[in-house]
Amino acid sequence: xxxxxxxxxxxxxxxxxxxxxxxxxxxxxxxxxxxxxxxxxxxxxxxxxxxxxxxxxxxxxxxxxxxxxxxxxxxxxxxxxxxxxxxxxxxxxxxxxxxxxxxxxxxxxxxxxxxxxxxxxxxxxxxxxxxxxxxxxxxxxxxxxxxxxxxxxxxxxxxxxxxxxxxxxxxxxxxxxxxxxxxxxxxxxxxxxxxxxxxxxxxxxxxxxxxxxxxxxxxxxxxxxxxxxxxxxxxxxxxxxxxxxxxxxxxxxxxxxxxxxxxxxxxxxxxxxxxxxxxxxxxxxxxxxxxxxxxxxxxxxxxxxxxxxxxxxxxxxxxxxxxxxxxxxxxxxxxxxxxxxxxxxxxxxxxxxxxxxxxxxxxxxxxxxxxxxxxxxxxxxxxxxxxxxxxxxxxxxxx
Numbered sequence: 001x002x003x004x005x006x007x008x009x010x011x012x013x014x015x016x017x018x019x020x021x022x023x024x025x026x027x028x029x030x031x032x033x034x035x036x037x038x039x040x041x042x043x044x045x046x047x048x049x050x051x052x053x054x055x056x057x058x059x060x061x062x063x064x065x066x067x068x069x070x071x072x073x074x075x076x077x078x079x080x081x082x083x084x085x086x087x088x089x090x091x092x093x094x095x096x097x098x099x100x101x102x103x104x105x106x107x108x109x110x111x112x113x114x115x116x117x118x119x120x121x122x123x124x125x126x127x128x129x130x131x132x133x134x135x136x137x138x139x140x141x142x143x144x145x146x147x148x149x150x151x152x153x154x155x156x157x158x159x160x161x162x163x164x165x166x167x168x169x170x171x172x173x174x175x176x177x178x179x180x181x182x183x184x185x186x187x188x189x190x191x192x193x194x195x196x197x198x199x200x201x202x203x204x205x206x207x208x209x210x211x212x213x214x215x216x217x218x219x220x221x222x223x224x225x226x227x228x229x230x231x232x233x234x235x236x237x238x239x240x241x242x243x244x245x246x247x248x249x250x251x252x253x254x255x256x257x258x259x260x261x262x263x264x265x266x267x268x269x270x271x272x273x274x275x276x277x278x279x280x281x282x283x284x285x286x287x288x289x290x291x292x293x294x295x296x297x298x299x300x301x302x303x304x305x306x307x308x309x310x311x312x313x314x315x316x317x318x319x320x321x322x323x324x325x326x327x328x329x330x331x332x333x334x335x336x337x338x339x340x341x342x343x344x345x346x347x348x349x350x351x352x353x354x355x356x357x358x359x360x361x362x363x364x365x366x367x368x369x370x371x372x373x374x375x376x377x378x379x380x381x382x383x384x385x386x387x388x389x390x391x392x393x394x395x396x397x398x399x
Contacts, residue, residue, distance in 0.1 A: 003325040003351050003360065005382060006290065010358050013384075015292040016306060017358075018373040020055065020270065022380045024286035028269045029062040031283060032251065036263060039255035042068040044090065044244060046266025047077065048398075051370035053084055054378070054388040059269055060086075069113075071244075071264050075100035077398040078114050080391075082107050089114045090141060090244065092188070094123045101130035109136035115242070117188065119143045119161040124176050131181030139185040140176060141242060144169050144229045146189040146222045148214075156214060158192035166225075166232035173236050186242030186261075187229055191222045191254070195247030198277035203318040212279070219253045230259040249278045270366040273322045274311075287369055288324065290358040291342065300346050301332070304359050307342035309372050311364035318364060325360040326351040371397070 001009070001021070010017060032043055043063060047070045050056050060067050069088030072078040075097065078089045094117045095101070104114055108131075116127055118140045131138040145164045147157025163169050173184040199211040226245060233240050243261045246254030248268035255263055267275050270287035291304035311319040320337045323329035328347025335343055344359065346352050353359055363369040370376075374393035378386040391397065 001382060003327075003353075006288075006325060006360050007357060009377075009379065009382065009384065010290055013290075013377070015290055015358055016373070017290045017377055018369060018375070018390075019288045019290065019377045019379055020052075021286045021288075022058070022378055022385065024271075024284050025055070025058065025269055026062055028271060028283045028286055029059055029067075032248075032265050032268060033063060033066045035251040036066060036255050041255050041260060042066060042262045044069050044071050044262050044264045045269075046071045046092075046247070046264050047081065047367075048073040049248075049266025049365075049367040050269065051367045051391045052376060052388065053081070053391075053394070054386075055269075055376070056081070056086070068262065071266070074398045075104050075116065079103050079107060080396060080398070082112050082114060087113050090188070090242070091116045092190075094118055094120070094143075096122055096126035098126070098130070101126055102133060105130040105134035105136055105138060108138060109134045113139075115139045115141050115185065117141050117143050118176065119163050119172070121172075121175065124172070124179060124182060128179040128181040137181055137183055139183050141244070142169055142173055142176070142184055142187050142233070144187050144189040144225065146191050146225045146245075147193060148218050148221055156193050156218070158190070158196070160190065160192075166228040169229045170232040170236045173233055173238050177237070184233065184238050186238075186240050186244070187226075187233060188242075188244040189222065189226045189229065190247065190264075191218065191245065191250055192247075194218050194222065194253065195250035197249065198274055198318070200279045201277040201318060203316060219250075223253075223257045226257060227259045248275060248283075249281050252280055267366040270369075272311075272364055272366040272369070273324075273362040274318065274364050275366075277318075285324070285362055287366060288360050288362055289321070289369060289373070290360050293353045293355050293357050293359060294341070296355060297343065302344055302346060302353055302355075302359070304342040304344065306338075306340060307361065308337045308339040309361075309363055309369070310337060311368055313365075321361040321363050323359060324362045326353065329359065 143161040271283040295303035370390035
């Protein structure tokens with residue numbers, strides 16, 4: 001859809017508005033299916049990259065047997081999603097909140113498959129306590145840190161689990177399985193320095209060769225670490241049912257690992273603009289937001305109302321939304337994406353939005369757009385087909 005198509009689509013709609021192209025979403029789901037086809041792996045959908053119940057249902061339905069379960073952000077989110085009909089939920093980030101663990105354990109006692117993540121003794125103790133109170137057993141996943149650490153002072157990857165080797169993983173699993181109410185059933189090792197590292201980033205081109213070299217060196221090390229950890233768990237008597245790895249940016253390499261049972265994908269379905277900058281991942285934009293042009297302060301400049309939807313992560317220009325349509329718009333460097341206004345420089349040729357017309361943006365991160373809007377306009381064949389609430393629109397926030 002070009003800019004004129006968006007203008008027609010949004011006629012009469014209140015701005016700002018968030019839009020999801022369901023046709024593009026379907027094609028992105030198909031791309032993930034194609035990427036894992038024949039690998040024997042299934043795809044677990046990362047809910048934090050969607051944060052919209054209706055879209056999560058559509059993704060799983062479109063994925064069919066190739067897609068299995070959700071990777072959740074928090075214990076509370078997992079309970080929320082289970083109550084809305086989802087199951088086979090993996091909570092990717094540990095928590096020892098007593099009330100949340102009690103709610104999770106209660107649902108497990110009722111028949112839910114919800115598996116918390118653990119990487120330390122306090123996690124084990126909190127999970128075991130909640131399981132015993134509910135009269136059930138919690139199946140837990142142990143997280144392995146697969147970041148590359150060539151020296152003690154250099155840690156290349158996300159600072160996640162303290163378990164940085166197969167022996168540490170095995171020791172924690174033995175302690176877990178000695179506790180009433182716990183059973184270790186698998187491991188996760190997320191290669192953030194591969195799956196989450198854009199290597200064709202136009203905002204920092206000089207670093208791209210270094211990023212590509214890091215990925216080439218990291219991929220075999222990650223594979224070896226996951227394989228060794230899987231064997232270590234089996235040697236400790238663990239029935240390893242889940243070995244989770246990867247993300248949208250590493251589907252090809254993660255599916256090549258024999259020990260991996262499932263890969264995770266999330267951002268690729270909506271394709272926020274950071275996922276334009278991966279050489280090994282090709283998806284199409286499916287999520288957008290529109291701001292009203294509210295001023296024209298001088299020739300060659302328009303100003304949009306609001307728009308400061310800056311993404312989390314390392315600060316930089318790539319964390320700002322990208323002005324997408326009409327093409328050629330650019331930020332004013334002294335202001336960027338502002339809390340109350342976003343001035344944009346107009347291109348010399350092409351459409352020039354007037355006061356009252358929309359400018360179309362793409363967020364840097366897929367799920368964070370849902371924290372800004374109560375409702376998504378769901379578009380099919382260029383027309384608004386449905387209006388459905390985000391988590392925020394359902395009155396829920398799991399940050």
